[in-house]
Amino acid sequence: MQERLFPYHQLYTFTYTVFIKMGCNATDAATATKTLLSADARGIDSHGVARLSGYLRLWEAKRINTTPNIKIVHETPSTAVVDGDAGLGLVVAPFAMEVAIDKAKQVGTGWVSVKNSNHFGIAGCHAMMALEHDMIGIAMTNASALVAPTFSIEKMLGTNPIAVAIPAGKQPPFVADFATTTAANGKLEILQRKNADTPLGWVQDKDGNPTTDANALKKQGALLPLGSDREHGSHKGYALGSIVDIFSAVLSGASYGPWAPPFPAYIAMPANMPGEGLGHFFGAMRIDAFRPAEDFKQHMDNWIGRFRQAKPAPGHEKVLIPGDPEREIEAIRMKEGIPIAQSVVDDLMAVGEMMGVVL
Amino acid sequence: MQERLFPYHQLYTFTYTVFIKMGCNATDAATATKTLLSADARGIDSHGVARLSGYLRLWEAKRINTTPNIKIVHETPSTAVVDGDAGLGLVVAPFAMEVAIDKAKQVGTGWVSVKNSNHFGIAGCHAMMALEHDMIGIAMTNASALVAPTFSIEKMLGTNPIAVAIPAGKQPPFVADFATTTAANGKLEILQRKNADTPLGWVQDKDGNPTTDANALKKQGALLPLGSDREHGSHKGYALGSIVDIFSAVLSGASYGPWAPPFPAYIAMPANMPGEGLGHFFGAMRIDAFRPAEDFKQHMDNWIGRFRQAKPAPGHEKVLIPGDPEREIEAIRMKEGIPIAQSVVDDLMAVGEMMGVVL
Numbered sequence: 128m129q130e131r132l133f134p135y136h137q138l139y140t141f142t143y144t145v146f147i148k149m150g151c152n153a154t155d156a157a158t159a160t161k162t163l164l165s166a167d168a169r170g171i172d173s174h175g176v177a178r179l180s181g182y183l184r185l186w187e188a189k190r191i192n193t194t195p196n197i198k199i200v201h202e203t204p205s206t207a208v209v210d211g212d213a214g215l216g217l218v219v220a221p222f223a224m225e226v227a228i229d230k231a232k233q234v235g236t237g238w239v240s241v242k243n244s245n246h247f248g249i250a251g252c253h254a255m256m257a258l259e260h261d262m263i264g265i266a267m268t269n270a271s272a273l274v275a276p277t278f279s280i281e282k283m284l285g286t287n288p289i290a291v292a293i294p295a296g297k298q299p300p301f302v303a304d305f306a307t308t309t310a311a312n313g314k315l316e317i318l319q320r321k322n323a324d325t326p327l328g329w330v331q332d333k334d335g336n337p338t339t340d341a342n343a344l345k346k347q348g349a350l351l352p353l354g355s356d357r358e359h360g361s362h363k364g365y366a367l368g369s370i371v372d373i374f375s376a377v378l379s380g381a382s383y384g385p386w387a388p389p390f391p392a393y394i395a396m397p398a399n400m401p402g403e404g405l406g407h408f409f410g411a412m413r414i415d416a417f418r419p420a421e422d423f424k425q426h427m428d429n430w431i432g433r434f435r436q437a438k439p440a441p442g443h444e445k446v447l448i449p450g451d452p453e454r455e456i457e458a459i460r461m462k463e464g465i466p467i468a469q470s471v472v473d474d475l476m477a478v479g480e481m482m483g484v485v486l
Numbered sequence: 487m488q489e490r491l492f493p494y495h496q497l498y499t500f501t502y503t504v505f506i507k508m509g510c511n512a513t514d515a516a517t518a519t520k521t522l523l524s525a526d527a528r529g530i531d532s533h534g535v536a537r538l539s540g541y542l543r544l545w546e547a548k549r550i551n552t553t554p555n556i557k558i559v560h561e562t563p564s565t566a567v568v569d570g571d572a573g574l575g576l577v578v579a580p581f582a583m584e585v586a587i588d589k590a591k592q593v594g595t596g597w598v599s600v601k602n603s604n605h606f607g608i609a610g611c612h613a614m615m616a617l618e619h620d621m622i623g624i625a626m627t628n629a630s631a632l633v634a635p636t637f638s639i640e641k642m643l644g645t646n647p648i649a650v651a652i653p654a655g656k657q658p659p660f661v662a663d664f665a666t667t668t669a670a671n672g673k674l675e676i677l678q679r680k681n682a683d684t685p686l687g688w689v690q691d692k693d694g695n696p697t698t699d700a701n702a703l704k705k706q707g708a709l710l711p712l713g714s715d716r717e718h719g720s721h722k723g724y725a726l727g728s729i730v731d732i733f734s735a736v737l738s739g740a741s742y743g744p745w746a747p748p749f750p751a752y753i754a755m756p757a758n759m760p761g762e763g764l765g766h767f768f769g770a771m772r773i774d775a776f777r778p779a780e781d782f783k784q785h786m787d788n789w790i791g792r793f794r795q796a797k798p799a800p801g802h803e804k805v806l807i808p809g810d811p812e813r814e815i816e817a818i819r820m821k822e823g824i825p826i827a828q829s830v831v832d833d834l835m836a837v838g839e840m841m842g843v844v845l
């Protein structure tokens with residue numbers, strides 16, 4: 128697959144300027160750019176600049192409001208519901224995570240459910256906001272329905288990711304960030320571009336049969352919940368995806384399940400939506416609301432160190448800690464540049480032409 | 487497999503009396519019995535009276551204290567750390583969940599991490615305590631290391647279950663309760679008794695190879711995280727199990743990872759334990775800390791109703807909601823009696839003989 132290498136600052140300037148031309152103020156454009164590019168930096172290529180044209184089309188379709196009045200509509204000392212006013216999820220999510228962090232400063236923890244938002248980039252980026260405050264951060268979101276529950280052939284849930292970021296001391300933080308499906312949709316897209324098959328257990332066909340067709344979703348097939356099939360625990364992945372949907376959307380008043388708004392602007396909004404926009408859920412827990420932060424961080428160092436020393440299986444060099452691969456990629460990409468697939472470069476060129484911005 | 491049917495009250499009286507003879511006061515004996523038997527009632531046979539002799543042996547080995555001074559050792563408005571004083575997890579966990587519920591009444595949510603505890607029965611039972619308060623309940627626990635992380639052959643984590651209970655209106659509540667492994671250890675035990683093989687993807691052998699040997703754990707093999715292998719997302723199950731371990735034990739000061747105390751009393755405690763006893767983590771979120779409870783419950787009814795109507799795959803009658811199978815079993819067992827495997831009956835007879843209690 129052909130790729131081009133871009134320094135981070137070049138993608139930053141381009142993306143920032145596109146958001147400004149879409150009507151964002153300088154602060155929002157900077158927040159949105161930083162959030163979006165954290166995906167490219169960390170190697171989650173499906174959620175970075177590759178999505179920029181998608182956001183643009185949603186803005187053209189008036190589904191994204193670039194001058195939103197994002198506000199708290201209900202709160203208690205440890206909770207809030209935030210109305211994103213159809214803003215970019217890339218801006219709404221950091222706002223809501225800040226609210227969670229502020230509440231944690233006051234009463235130990237903060238929990239914020241968000242309605243009327245849009246795609247928020249990678250979940251891990253938001254969860255990691257808690258780290259510098261010596262807090263554990265949690266982020267999740269619902270998404271367009273691509274996943275069939277166990278025993279079903281109907282797409283009812285999104286890939287509904289969960290991220291949890293936990294501070295350590297001398298060790299780098301523990302950062303888990305994963306779709307509640309066996310494979311994220313971005314991995315399917317990569318195989319589609321290569322005309323390659325998927326492993327069995329990632330997708331099913333329109334009749335619910337196992338298939339290796341990377342294009343199964345375009346033929347009424349569905350992604351499978353983490354676990355793949357009932358015998359391997361897909362009911363657990365289905366439950367996890369459901370919990371993300373309920374915390375993000377039923378708790379906030381967003382649209383849930385099969386009614387979650389689709390990301391591609393060319394797909395019509397579902398009829399009879401039961402809520403407003405997409406939903407997210409954020410949590411922040413102050414470490415010293417449980418035990419002194421230094422004690423905790425020493426034990427996290429011990430935890431991480433011990434797991435790194437777990438005996439590797441033959442053929443494997445070492446056991447990884449959640450967040451290791453992304454951190455290693457980020458170090459390389461910030462130094463050597465970010466590889467962007469040629470098809471995405473073409474797409475960005477078209478965005479640039481349309482908005483009068485040079486890549 | 488030979489079984490005997492017992493009415494609930496018969497098992498209750500027997501178990502209650504055994505706990506009393508172990509030195510529990512009447513309140514604790516009742517709480518422990520109710521918690522333990524909720525597993526038998528709900529069909530999770532591995533976590534019910536089948537465990538009673540195990541608790542007894544831990545008590546004999548002085549690892550369980552039946553007259554504990556369970557107390558809050560640190561707190562903020564929305565958090566607490568509870569020291570279980572080596573009490574029965576069956577008693578410590580309901581105490582801690584009550585603390586979480588009380589805090590949620592005050593500030594919207596409550597989050598309690600517990601150290602110095604023991605096996606707490608089924609996680610779902612504790613999470614469900616929140617339901618009658620119109621709260622979402624969350625419960626998790628670490629456990630003896632039986633699970634190898636992705637790319638490892640060393641057992642580093644327990645089956646570390648997560649339970650989430652969410653109230654609905656006319657519909658029954660949503661209750662997810664699952665081990666973060668592909669298969670719970672109790673399912674292996676059932677296959678061992680039948681001399682049957684496991685499906686591929688449940689366990690690995692001592693060299694990390696796939697195996698169908700239900701006795702693999704006794705031969706230095708390990709249970710696999712949810713997802714089974716890297717290609718099917720086992721790194722996600724490993725991350726989930728790790729999060730449960732950290733929230734339950736590193737946050738509270740319990741023993742974590744490979745140092746979690748083993749359930750069988752004949753296995754020596756690990757050397758250099760970094761904390762006290764087993765750890766749990768509980769959460770309670772008041773629904774009306776986010777939106778009016780009646781609104782939420784109406785939308786949960788809509789959510790559940792819609793998912794029940796999801797088109798089933800050929801060969802399947804219907805799509806299930808988490809909690810459906812357990813609730814259906816409970817209704818039958820409370821009416822017709824609880825089937826107990828003959829080997830467990832023999833075990834209970836031995837317990838009864840030792841403690842002077844008639845089954």
